[in-house]
């Protein structure tokens with residue numbers, strides 16, 4: 165493991181230079197496993213820094229878009245190699261900055277490497293089609309052009325993968341980028357940006373501006389020089405970003421919350437279903453937009469499933485993600501912990517029955533961190549807040565139903581539609597679920613979380629702006645189609 169160097173001061177990256185914020189201020193990025201530990205000091209920028217970054221991105225745009233896709237892809241290939249070389253150090257930074265276990269952080273960092281390599285290859289794939297014209301002398305075809313400058317607003321829960329699955333396609337399709345990471349994980353973002361700098365990305369093509377979301381976010385979303393904005397985070401902020409983009413005719417893409425159900429049918433393999441419920445619901449401390457939060461169980465197997473689930477939950481080891489003994493780390497920040505605890509209280513107030521957890525976790529090594537016990541509620545009705553609102557924490561709501569049809573109807577009774585899964589061995593049940601479930605990602609005999617970088621990802625209903633990220637689907641957001649008609 166790399167020796168960790170804390171308390172370093174990080175800077176913005178604008179026009180190929182590491183630059184202090186115009187305010188001259190920095191803020192500490194704290195370790196959620198131990199609030200006394202400063203991971204690094206990150207810039208507390210102002211809108212002037214966004215102006216400079218956008219100007220740099222605009223200035224770099226013409227030369228970058230004129231390169232071939234293969235040339236742009238080779239920069240991504242080199243950045244992937246640097247990220248791979250630094251994977252241990254960057255994963256450790258991620259664990260210290262937002263709390264997920266080192267194994268998960270390492271997996272995510274290597275996923276970042278794979279994302280970069282995948283999109284490097286996209287630079288050499290087809291970007292249009294030839295269409296027969298009604299004019300026999302004409303050539304009619306489509307091509308794709310970049311949007312120009314793309315603003316990336318990313319959250320803290322996947323501080324390597326999400327910025328990369330937005331930035332890599334933006335770049336390879338010829339856009340220049342201004343990245344505004346979550347302030348909670350700005351050190352990790354600075355290190356990812358260092359990988360591009362070392363890879364020789366031309367000045368101004370990728371810029372990093374760190375600062376408070378409520379200052380830097382709107383400055384980017386409202387900036388007339390930003391042609392497209394891609395956002396992952398909460399619904400409330402996503403709506404603001406979309407309004408700002410719409411008001412000035414910029415393209416936008418939103419990935420927001422989930423309230424993802426897992427259905428346990430009467431014929432489910434209960435051991436596997438329990439494993440998937442725990443992994444999908446509690447890994448990363450439940451802080452995934454694809455995390456399982458509603459467990460919808462057909463009554464016949466309810467008691468058996470519940471007994472197995474509670475026995476497994478009792479063995480979960482909480483602790484600092486840096487320790488190999490920890491299975492679940494803290495919430496990523498104090499505000500997130502408080503939100504989770506408030507939802508737990510609301511669950512109790514609304515009449516749900518607490519089966520496990522339900523409080524802040526204390527004990528040796530935990531008192532300085534933002535730990536919440538893995539929590540399970542029974543007797544949850546679909547109207548309760550804990551069954552309707554995204555909690556983003558280690559809380560599972562068990563809901564009993566009488567039939568598979570009722571299970572699917574209950575699963576669909578949500579404002580969200582990101583991911584859903586079912587455990588069953590019946591092909592008819594599988595096909596009904598695939599057909600009737602309103603979610604962008606449906607998974608059979610697998611947990612709700614788990615996104616593959618080469619496949620489209622996005623939600624229905626309030627979970628997204630109905631666009632898709634990742635895989636080849638990413639081209640739809642990061643480019644515009646140009647239809648070309650040519651006559652001799």
Ligand SMILES: NC(=O)C1=CN([C@@H]2O[C@H](COP(=O)(O)OP(=O)(O)OC[C@H]3O[C@@H](n4cnc5c(N)ncnc54)[C@H](O)[C@@H]3O)[C@@H](O)[C@H]2O)C=CC1
Nearest residue numbers: 318319345346377378381382397398401420421453554556
């Ligand atoms: N879909 C997902 O993957 C995520 C969902 N969330 C949800 O959001 C809740 C709150 O977490 P937060 O960190 O507060 O999410 P958030 O939506 O405030 O933050 C996401 C990103 O937006 C930025 N931001 C904040 N205010 C902004 C504004 N006014 N304009 C533009 N950008 C702005 C943040 O700095 C960050 O980069 C969580 O409890 C969870 O429910 C949070 C993170 C990721």
Ligand SMILES: O=C(O)CCC(=O)C(=O)O
Nearest residue numbers: 451452453454613614615
């Ligand atoms: O489940 C995953 O791998 C990705 C989840 C995600 O996109 C998110 O939480 O924002």
